[in-house]
Amino acid sequence: MVRMACPNLGEEEKLAVCNVLDSGMIASGSVVKKFEEEFASYCGAEYGIATTSGTTALEIALKSVGIGPGDKVLTTAFSFIASTNAIIYAGAVPEFLDIKKETFNINEEEIETKLAQDSSIKAILVVHLYGRPCNMESIMRVAHKYGVKVIEDCAQAHGASFMGKKVGTFGDAAAFSFYPTKNMTTGEGGMVLTSKEEVAEKASLLINHGMKVRYHHEIIGYNYRMTNIAAAIGLCQLKKLEDNNRKRIRNAQYYIENMINTKLILPELVEGHVYHQFTIRVLERKREELCSYLDEKQIGYSIFYPLSIPEQKCYEGYHFLNEYPNVDEIKQEVLSLPIHPLLTGQDLKEVINAINAF
Numbered sequence: 001m002v003r004m005a006c007p008n009l010g011e012e013e014k015l016a017v018c019n020v021l022d023s024g025m026i027a028s029g030s031v032v033k034k035f036e037e038e039f040a041s042y043c044g045a046e047y048g049i050a051t052t053s054g055t056t057a058l059e060i061a062l063k064s065v066g067i068g069p070g071d072k073v074l075t076t077a078f079s080f081i082a083s084t085n086a087i088i089y090a091g092a093v094p095e096f097l098d099i100k101k102e103t104f105n106i107n108e109e110e111i112e113t114k115l116a117q118d119s120s121i122k123a124i125l126v127v128h129l130y131g132r133p134c135n136m137e138s139i140m141r142v143a144h145k146y147g148v149k150v151i152e153d154c155a156q157a158h159g160a161s162f163m164g165k166k167v168g169t170f171g172d173a174a175a176f177s178f179y180p181t182k183n184m185t186t187g188e189g190g191m192v193l194t195s196k197e198e199v200a201e202k203a204s205l206l207i208n209h210g211m212k213v214r215y216h217h218e219i220i221g222y223n224y225r226m227t228n229i230a231a232a233i234g235l236c237q238l239k240k241l242e243d244n245n246r247k248r249i250r251n252a253q254y255y256i257e258n259m260i261n262t263k264l265i266l267p268e269l270v271e272g273h274v275y276h277q278f279t280i281r282v283l284e285r286k287r288e289e290l291c292s293y294l295d296e297k298q299i300g301y302s303i304f305y306p307l308s309i310p311e312q313k314c315y316e317g318y319h320f321l322n323e324y325p326n327v328d329e330i331k332q333e334v335l336s337l338p339i340h341p342l343l344t345g346q347d348l349k350e351v352i353n354a355i356n357a358f
């Protein structure tokens with residue numbers, strides 16, 4: 001069986017967790033602080049605020065830049081549900097844009113049209129889907145022109161960069177996830193990054209019941225604190241991130257050089273992409289057939305995502321527009337193949353042989 005995902009955990013993580021357990025300081029403390037500093041510094045941001053998940057990090061990022069009830073937030077119609085749920089948790093109203101078929105990311109050219117039409121939009125939440133960075137040069141230029149905030153969902157893009165600058169450092173705030181299938185993990189966990197002092201301050205308050213001085217609560221907050229146990233794993237994982245990303249990129253290159261199948265469109269090799277997923281498009285409505293074939297060959301795969309966000313059942317009552325022709329096409333074509341750093345040469349060959357034989 002070639003597995004779809006496999007967290008790369010070893011003796012370092014075990015030892016680090018044991019050290020935390022032995023210390024008796026297992027909740028949020030100095031290890032979390034160290035992880036926040038090292039992760040922020042690795043990305044090139046001033047501040048890191050660790051949270052319980054990527055989802056809570058997104059919610060806190062939005063609230064910390066000042067998004068609240070009734071505010072409109074522009075986002076992509078094609079992502080994991082958390083990107084939009086976070087907007088709803090903040091009491092804000094999502095407005096969706098279609099994607100570009102080549103990048104699977106929000107169509108940045110449509111952002112300006114939308115902002116020009118609707119001056120009540122307060123922010124843009126972009127997602128660097130599958131590890132491919134959005135065109136942040138264009139997005140930030142338009143955002144500045146119209147005075148809207150930018151939040152980056154980097155849950156799938158740890159270490160990815162656009163024009164040499166790491167994602168998570170372009171917008172007003174960014175959110176990362178450390179779920180086990182992501183490019184690095186803490187079990188469950190997340191992080192808000194920002195280089196704005198006031199945003200960092202608000203985020204730190206929000207994740208800890210609005211408390212700076214013990215039992216003095218300045219605002220109504222939450223308990224979204226990361227534990228020292230999780231942060232200890234995160235510190236080890238951060239050290240391996242570059243190497244793991246290099247392996248993902250190398251695997252992607254190998255697939256692209258060796259997969260020859262005219263019924264498929266392969267992802268592009270672009271600078272700064274960290275291949276959280278290697279997502280192909282299966283043309284001529286042959287995806288179901290390919291899935292059965294991969295099942296037979298015991299090769300893992302996944303479909304991210306079978307539905308657009310606005311058409312999800314949970315949003316029935318919201319009556320979102322659902323006219324996103326590229327998403328409607330792509331959702332029926334996408335198939336993600338194993339790309340994680342622990343794949344062996346034999347695994348890669350098995351995947352290539354199956355794809356070419358299909």
Ligand SMILES: *Cc1c(COP(=O)(O)O)cnc(C)c1O
Pocket residue numbers: 053054055056079080082083127153155156177178179189190
């Ligand atoms: C995983 C993911 C999240 C949520 O992260 P969790 O840690 O699972 O809460 C948000 N956005 C995207 C794009 C993701 O892939």
